Amino acid sequence: MGGSRKGFQRALALLFALAGATFAIQAQTAAPTLSIQDLGRGTAALDGPWQFHPGDNLAWASPDLDDATGHNGWTQIAADQPWGAQGHRGYVGYAWYRKHLDITPASGIASSWSILIGRIDDVYAIYWNGKLVASHGSFPPDPSWRWSEPAQTFPLGSMNQGVLAIRVYLYPLGSYQDGLQGGLYAPPLLGSASAIAREKSESEYLWLQQHQFAFAVDSLQALVLLLSFLFWWRDRSQRVLLWTALFCLAQLGSAITFGLRNPFSFRFAQGIDEPLQAFQDVCLWFLLLWLLGLRNNERIYRWTRILVIVDVLAQCLDGATCFLDWSRHGVTVPAQIADVIFTTIYTVAELWPVVLVILAVRNRLDRPRWVVAAFAFISELVVIVPIMLEQGSRFTHWTIGQTMLRPLFTAAGIAFTAPTLASTGLLLAIIYAVFSYSREALARRQIIEQELKSAQELQQVLIPEELPSLPGFAVTSGYRPAQEVGGDFFQIIPLGEPGANQPGSALIVLGDVSGKGLRAAMTVSLIVGTLRTLAETTSSPAEILAGLNRRLCGRLHGGFATCLAVRLGAEGACILANAGHPSPFVNGEEVAASSALPLGVTPGTSYEETAVRLRPGDHFVLYTDGLLEARNAAGELFGFDRLRSLICARPDAAQSIDAAVRFGQQDDITVLTLTRLEVGEEARVHMLAPALAPA
């Protein structure tokens, strides 16, 4: 009985030992070998399970290493998705992949192979049977790899049996990353050099095909940038065109940094993308202020400027953290905290366009602006909300942000996401609105130009094209408006034919309407018409001024017109009356003529007449206050003293005007000079061609 009991116990112990051994064998499954038979002109995917080990040890490149699953920390992992999605979420740092291979080349094919590696996060090196055969990027310290990588091909040389090992390093994660990254995203392909080159060409073609929509949008942006800038350069008042050009420039900057294959390292690209994004935000916000009619709202404008500062500062500081080496001990956590803080700040600021749209739609918007408002609202929500939801997603495990970024549909090999469609829609809406805005501005400008042209033509009629010859006098005249249309006027009206009761006499009227531009020109037309009518019934300067005053009172809307009326006789007898106008000069001395209020101020104003006799050789100068009140860059007025000095030199009208223009013209300038001739001298007239536009 006792013997049988012992025998039972031995049998039981043996059973447990066998079971334990079986468990041990099962827990340490030998690494599988991928057998590739008859590898010829095609390629073979190195798929199936790979041996995987987080951490780093260069000895793990050795073909002799025991990498059995469950032994020394080795596990198995697939190569078609990153390790973060296979139970290692949030793991960053080094890890090794190993694959045992047994390759039999097809007959007639040399066993010299190349490998095609798709995306691997982030830096990697490839070993064949313990020997380093290729690497991509640089490992810590100061790790570096390119942002936009095409698939990489590497020659492996002759190989048939052995272990392919890949050493991988994943950089610490940013605040937006969900931890599902790391390592291989697709099985490498093995094949002959030509087969691998063919696969690479196909992957490049696929990349181009997937990006052709983005390239088309980029090209459109480049075109809009160029045209907007050129049109703004032609007309600097069209600031909306400048903001459009800058907006497109910012978009293109981002597209070049992230959308094209360029030599930028990942950290550099991220570092400069943050300021670029800030630039893009600023351009969009100011563009919306213009397009949505909010730029005159001081409160909104002030808040926009405040948020611009916040956004730019936060993004630039966030960008600056990208240039730090987060892989260094003691840097990772502070850099990640700074990243979270700055990203949170600017992400909230980036919702400002949504507020602008809400504020804008309370106003009456036309169709193009409605379209902009709608797309700006949608675009900001569709672009910014996923970014907000992605923040800290490796802790929250929220997937809604990623879900919102998934393609809605695929057409012609191009995946269209909601942000892509919304951003493109916003760009097209902006183009439409800016085109509409510019067309309206152009139409308004054409109307104004036409009005100005009409006014100029009117003024050309009102300013004598030719001066009548005044017997006994040499006459010069000049007129230079300060704007396209001026408010100065002068008329010389002969009063009688030789033999009549006032042979050779003339009425000279010179004046200045307060203000400039079209309104002043219209007043001038009223004055000249009235003057011509009055001159048919009276030649008295005082009566003429009184008549003009009666007709102008109540019609000048708070303005007035200064006016000097002179009746000039052929013998030099001169009668003048003054309505608030600068007194004329005779031989450099002001005529002491009594003055009264300008025309159009109060009805019933009476004007006194002053008599002056001009002797042969006397120089008589009439002028408007534009000559007197020319002002230089230092703010000094031309003034009475300079004017007296100028006139003492007996300049003609053109010389007087040139002096004031050189000093700093502020107002319209009209000058008329009359020099009494000696008996027997022939009358002369010289008129400076009226400059109907400012110098």
Next chain:
Amino acid sequence: MQAATRVTQRTAIAASGNTVAILAFGGDISSASKDAVLGAWHGLNGSASHVLLDFTGVDYINSSGIAIIIQMLLEAGKAATQTIGIFGLTPHFQKVFTMVGINKYAALHKDEVAALAAV
């Protein structure tokens, strides 16, 4: 090139013991000054019977600016109870003001002391 118009208001006691409202202008006075100048004038609300216009800080007045001042003086002239004086003009603008007849609506004084003495 034209500077904005500045207007400040203060009061002073004249030699006669009367309270005088002083509107002090600064910068340039042009067509763009209409709201500033007339707004300040209307701000007095006709409450002051003695008003002085201080042009000490004025750099430039063009014809539109003079038109505004005339408009202000005409409004004051309608209220027969108000007396207006002007001081602080440069010799140039004293001459211009005389030329356009402003001295018929408001007495021109050299400075504030002279103006307060005349009230």
